[in-house]
Amino acid sequence: MSKHHLHEPLQSAYKQYHSTETALIKVHNDIMWAMERQGVTILLLLDLTVRNRAGAATGGVGIVLSSGTKRSLASVTQHTDRTLAANFQGNPATTVIVIYCPTNVDNEDNIEAHYDNLRRTIDSNPAHNVLVIVGDFNGRVGTGDANYTYHDATNRNGKYMVDLAIEKNLIIANTYFRKRNGKLWTYMSPTGSKYQLDYVLIRKK
Known part of the structure; x- marks a missing residue:
């Protein structure tokens, strides 16, 4: 390389x-x-040390804030090992949900359970809050579902994310802006293959 x-x-x-x-x-x-x-500085952490028999990480999320941002923090709730919500004071208030989705080859029941919990987490926060969902969705979104994306086709996990965005009135923000391909991918495998797996979803107003 x-x-x-x-x-x-x-x-x-x-x-x-x-x-x-x-x-x-x-x-x-x-x-x-x-x-x-x-x-404002927000650093998202994914704990990849908890792994199943296949070697895939099974969860672990966190959030690191700058001292200035921390003063606005109202609450932090960890809903599961894969879902955490942080609420910030302001006008309007802001909710940041950090997620780490199961891999695309994981059991579909696990994917369904993850997204069911994510829906409950979204619904548990006031509808007037600014809502941002960030993290590793372990999914690919193709050109049929987004304007500017690294991949040609949407895979199973990507379909779950796209369906959630439609259902909850969200935009997939990092597919809204034209960038060269080198700025779109977010993960490189040990073999050098590149993927766009991490996304920022924002609720429309």
Whole structure:
């Protein structure tokens, strides 16, 4: 990959002389840069240490806030190992739901249970709140379901997400803006394959 210059400029994984340490340094510097400019900083954490027999992560989500953002935090509720909701004071108030969806090859009952819980989490928050759902949806959205996406076809998990967006009046925000393909993918497998699996969903007003 290095020989053919396939790496992204800011990529910190699967790259010679780069490691978890260099990735953490980059994240730390970005947070400090935002704090110096009094910007809002929200860092989402996925705990990938809990794994099933097949080696797939089974859950674990979190949220890290800058000191300024923390002062607006009203409550945090962990609904399941895969779903967490944080509410922030403001006018209007804001609800951020962090999710980690089962993989596309997981049992469909697990996917159904995850989305049923996500629907309950959405419905448990006031309808007038600004609602943002972020995380690893482990799904692909194709060009038939979004304007600007990395993939040509929508897979099973992507269909669940698209159906949820329609049902709950959400937009898939990171498919609304034209970007080059190198800015669309969010995950690279150990073999070098690239996928867009992480999304930001925002409730329409």
